[in-house]
Amino acid sequence: MSLQRLRTDFSFAVLVLTGTCLVVAVVPFALYRAMVGPVAVAMLDSAIIAVVLGAIVRVWRGGAVEPAARLVSVALGAGVLGTVALVGPLAAPWLYPYVLAVFLLTGRRWAIALSAITLAALLLMPGAYESAVQAAVHTTTGALSAAFAYVFAQRAGLQHAHLHRLATHDALTGALNRRSLGQELERAIDAARSDAGTASLIVLDLDRFKHINDTHGHEAGDRVLIEFAHAVRDVTRRTDRFFRLGGEEFLLVLPGADATALARLCEALRDATRTRLEVGGEPVTVSIGAAVLQPDETAREWLVRADRAMYRAKRAGRDRAVIDQPAPATG
Numbered sequence: 576m577s578l579q580r581l582r583t584d585f586s587f588a589v590l591v592l593t594g595t596c597l598v599v600a601v602v603p604f605a606l607y608r609a610m611v612g613p614v615a616v617a618m619l620d621s622a623i624i625a626v627v628l629g630a631i632v633r634v635w636r637g638g639a640v641e642p643a644a645r646l647v648s649v650a651l652g653a654g655v656l657g658t659v660a661l662v663g664p665l666a667a668p669w670l671y672p673y674v675l676a677v678f679l680l681t682g683r684r685w686a687i688a689l690s691a692i693t694l695a696a697l698l699l700m701p702g703a704y705e706s707a708v709q710a711a712v713h714t715t716t717g718a719l720s721a722a723f724a725y726v727f728a729q730r731a732g733l734q735h736a737h738l739h740r741l742a743t744h745d746a747l748t749g750a751l752n753r754r755s756l757g758q759e760l761e762r763a764i765d766a767a768r769s770d771a772g773t774a775s776l777i778v779l780d781l782d783r784f785k786h787i788n789d790t791h792g793h794e795a796g797d798r799v800l801i802e803f804a805h806a807v808r809d810v811t812r813r814t815d816r817f818f819r820l821g822g823e824e825f826l827l828v829l830p831g832a833d834a835t836a837l838a839r840l841c842e843a844l845r846d847a848t849r850t851r852l853e854v855g856g857e858p859v860t861v862s863i864g865a866a867v868l869q870p871d872e873t874a875r876e877w878l879v880r881a882d883r884a885m886y887r888a889k890r891a892g893r894d895r896a897v898i899d900q901p902a903p904a905t906g
């Protein structure tokens with residue numbers, strides 16, 4: 576489970592790998608100081624190792640990564656300052672891996688703040704540097720390391736967000752792809768059940784889309800898909816989740832929407848499609864199937880009911896919405 580998380584959860588992997596490197600690097604120094612002294616440095620090193628290992632174990636067991644990473648960053652900063660206070664300028668170069676580690680571990684604001692505090696504290700600490708020139712060199716190179724780490728963290732953050740979007744969204748319409756559908760359905764079901772609320776699902780399938788492609792070309796078909804996605808976004812709420820299931824089939828997960836809201840939204844979607852979308856002078860239409868979540872229903876059963884309702888709308892002549900009415904409970 577956690578090995579799988581190591582592959583898929585970026586910040587979890589960064590905490591575990593960075594923390595492991597730091598522990599491997601600090602252990603020999605802790606042993607050396609335990610044998611040669613000062614013992615206070617050995618104790619400080621041991622405390623740092625304990626905090627890092629404790630944080631890794633905590634997140635490995637399912638804890639949140641962010642607070643653990645912040646705790647590690649603060650502990651490492653205290654470790655750098657404490658070691659310099661006890662050992663003197665010899666320990667000042669720990670500043671550099673520290674600056675890199677905080678940019679890897681925490682958000683950019685935290686990393687800037689922690690780096691600045693550590694640099695300033697070292698500058699003000701009596702005996703941290705042997706001369707003003709040494710202080711100037713370490714402060715400048717430390718600040719430069721932080722600046723480069725910032726640039727790297729910013730680029731990596733943008734690329735990560737870009738890759739995440741590519742993996743979770745449909746490139747043509749910007750709707751979510753199937754990847755997170757199961758998770759969103761479970762989330763909507765959990766929210767509905769824990770707040771004694773409700774949730775609804777809508778399956779939307781554009782009508783005679785093959786005909787649009789065959790008659791007006793694939794590009795016209797693509798344009799219709801893009802405009803349809805715009806129209807759907809305009810009539811839905813920000814909290815509604817919009818998916819492209821494939822081809823010309825879409826799905827909406829509507830947390831909190833009851834039967835009345837669902838009926839109103841189905842009509843708004845049908846109307847927006849018919850009035851806003853056209854190709855070759857002809858209106859584009861959509862067939863809609865919908866279902867309000869029932870007590871004890873699974874995500875799969877809910878989805879199947881909405882899907883079947885959409886096929887009923889197709890069979891009834893298209894350009895209409897069918898809301899599934901579950902059979903009344905017997906007994």
Ligand SMILES: Nc1nc2c(ncn2[C@@H]2O[C@H](COP(=O)(O)OP(=O)(O)OP(=O)(O)O)[C@@H](O)[C@H]2O)c(=O)[nH]1
Nearest residue numbers: 780781782783784785786788793794796797822823
């Ligand atoms: N332009 C375009 N067409 C696509 C895309 N994905 C799937 N299609 C086309 O969508 C069409 C779907 O056709 P069908 O499943 O027969 O459905 P339909 O013609 O809409 O018929 P009904 O659903 O019964 O009204 C096929 O021609 C696919 O090639 C896409 O990304 N862009």
